[in-house]
Amino acid sequence: MAKKKSFYxxxxxxxxxxxxxxxxxxKLVFNDLGIDLLDMDGATCCPAPGVFGSFDRxxxxxxxxxxxxxxEAGGHPIVTGCNGCFASLWDANYELKHDHExxxxxxxxxxxxxxxxxxxxxxxxxxxxxxxLAGLEKIRDQVTRPFTGVRMALHPGCHWMRPKIIKQKxxxxxxxxxxxxxxxxxxxYVPYKDELICCGAGGAVxxxxxxxxxxxxxxxxxxxIAAGGADMIITPCPFCELQLDAGQVEIQKxxxxxxxxxxxxxxxLLALAFGHEPDEFGLATHLQYMQRKSEPAWENLGIxxxxx
Amino acid sequence: MDLRPKINDTSxxxxxxxxxxxxxxxxxxxxxxxxxxxxxxTGGPNIQNCFQCGTCSGSCPAGARTNYLVRGIIRKxxxxxxxxxxxxxxxxxxxxxxxxxxxxxxxxxxxxxxxxIRNIAVAEGYMLEPHQKTAQKVLEAGxxxxxxxxxxxxxREKVGVERxxxxxxxxxxAIEEIRxxxxxxxxxxxxxxxxxx
Ligand code: SF4
Ligand code: SF4
Numbered sequence: 001m002a003k004k005k006s007f008y009x010x011x012x013x014x015x016x017x018x019x020x021x022x023x024x025x026x027k028l029v030f031n032d033l034g035i036d037l038l039d040m041d042g043a044t045c046c047p048a049p050g051v052f053g054s055f056d057r058x059x060x061x062x063x064x065x066x067x068x069x070x071x072e073a074g075g076h077p078i079v080t081g082c083n084g085c086f087a088s089l090w091d092a093n094y095e096l097k098h099d100h101e102x103x104x105x106x107x108x109x110x111x112x113x114x115x116x117x118x119x120x121x122x123x124x125x126x127x128x129x130x131x132x133l134a135g136l137e138k139i140r141d142q143v144t145r146p147f148t149g150v151r152m153a154l155h156p157g158c159h160w161m162r163p164k165i166i167k168q169k170x171x172x173x174x175x176x177x178x179x180x181x182x183x184x185x186x187x188x189y190v191p192y193k194d195e196l197i198c199c200g201a202g203g204a205v206x207x208x209x210x211x212x213x214x215x216x217x218x219x220x221x222x223x224x225i226a227a228g229g230a231d232m233i234i235t236p237c238p239f240c241e242l243q244l245d246a247g248q249v250e251i252q253k254x255x256x257x258x259x260x261x262x263x264x265x266x267x268x269l270l271a272l273a274f275g276h277e278p279d280e281f282g283l284a285t286h287l288q289y290m291q292r293k294s295e296p297a298w299e300n301l302g303i304x305x306x307x308x
Numbered sequence: 309m310d311l312r313p314k315i316n317d318t319s320x321x322x323x324x325x326x327x328x329x330x331x332x333x334x335x336x337x338x339x340x341x342x343x344x345x346x347x348x349x350t351g352g353p354n355i356q357n358c359f360q361c362g363t364c365s366g367s368c369p370a371g372a373r374t375n376y377l378v379r380g381i382i383r384k385x386x387x388x389x390x391x392x393x394x395x396x397x398x399x400x401x402x403x404x405x406x407x408x409x410x411x412x413x414x415x416x417x418x419x420x421x422x423x424x425i426r427n428i429a430v431a432e433g434y435m436l437e438p439h440q441k442t443a444q445k446v447l448e449a450g451x452x453x454x455x456x457x458x459x460x461x462x463x464r465e466k467v468g469v470e471r472x473x474x475x476x477x478x479x480x481x482a483i484e485e486i487r488x489x490x491x492x493x494x495x496x497x498x499x500x501x502x503x504x505x
Pocket of ligand 2: 364367368369370371378401404405407409418419422
């Protein structure tokens with residue numbers, strides 16, 4: 001038997017502070033698959049690539065590198081369930097390994113706190129760990145509650161697969177990896193025209209002008225409805241999840257238009273498919289439900305929750 | 309935010325595309341190269357590859373709904389129109405989705421060029437207040453989206469994880485390290501509240 005693979009679990013901000021159900025679902029799913037998630041003590045904000053990357057590249061790279069040094073010291077790769085954190089940590093790791101001028105500047109800054117970027121670890125996304133390490137076969141073996149007949153739309157988001165030449169993850173014009181991963185749940189994939197456009201939250205746009213950010217989201221929803229709608233939308237990113245989930249409440253406020261989509265992170269989808277009850281990770285704590293005082297559309301999701 | 313041009317309002321620092329009825333054309337005699345050199349050093353090394361095909365703007369979800377025009381900004385930058393670029397509010401509508409970067413036939417990496425121009429804009433004091441506040445939060449709490457209310461901790465308890473996660477929300481020394489980094493790079497001064505506000 002190969003040695004059990006361990007990752008430092010980089011939480012970031014949105015997962016632990018706004019969508020903790022994703023943190024718990026990840027723990028359930030990775031545990032079921034025999035992959036260890038280690039606490040990453042003292043990790044900070046990735047930092048937010050939109051704001052920090054746009055403000056000062058060197059400060060952005062230094063704070064990201066500080067996070068990387070925590071994993072380097074322990075000798076395990078990092079795994080994150082957030083496209084934004086992935087954008088900061090993966091990109092900084094890549095840039096620091098290739099741009100020596102930047103690396104020197106960053107290490108000069110890190111010396112101030114007694115740290116040094118060495119470039120000895122890799123950064124993974126949940127999607128990589130699930131698809132590449134666990135593999136689709138092993139995931140299918142775990143599925144005890146298939147989402148048969150449930151119509152599933154996808155929002156892959158941007159920063160896991162773009163820029164494609166550098167990331168080399170998937171063809172960003174015709175991606176298939178995230179789709180194949182989600183299809184292990186047994187749900188039926190529903191394509192829609194604007195599946196691949198951005199949710200609108202990134203690049204510090206949500207922070208600057210939430211209404212413009214929501215226009216992107218609305219375009220996606222309308223495109224999905226034009227394609228016949230879906231019972232749920234799956235994303236690999238909590239910031240996209242926030243934008244699509246809580247964004248529905250905001251859209252109602254700003255545009256007086258009501259959408260009711262259940263939005264799940266891919267690890268939440270898999271936790272349910274693996275037979276975990278929604279209460280085990282708190283699916284109903286998504287901000288949309290808290291703010292609307294509503295619940296997931298259990299019946300559409302094909303989930304019996306008699307005990308509720 | 310209202311992006312319509314305020315023609316007689318001299319306090320408006322945002323420069324908008326307007327017809328020559330509203331403002332005189334900028335005369336470009338000999339392009340000034342210094343802004344391009346700055347951009348190349350700040351993270352947009354391929355800007356001069358651009359041959360203005362427009363693939364970036366044609367792909368851009370931000371341009372589809374705002375007056376943000378990525379190709380136009382790149383062209384202005386190439387012509388040395390620094391002030392036009394860094395003071396434009398629409399510079400902040402790019403969501404960094406990288407669609408343009410994946411499609412640009414000249415490997416300009418427009419997203420990186422935009423981020424470089426934003427870096428230069430911020431260094432010269434053009435920064436939106438909500439962004440400044442977000443940056444300040446990272447220096448205060450170690451996180452852009454902090455665990456700043458009991459209700460967030462209750463939410464964590466409800467889903468069955470510890471009330472305070474093992475990140476900077478638990479470790480004050482991590483926040484201290486971030487502050488030291490910000491002090492060293494001058495980032496703390498960059499994002500601090502300015503007097504004249
Ligand atoms: S796609 Fe590339 S070459 Fe074409 S206009 Fe945009 S930046 Fe220039
Ligand atoms: S990265 Fe920015 S400029 Fe490029 S397509 Fe996306 S929003 Fe437009």
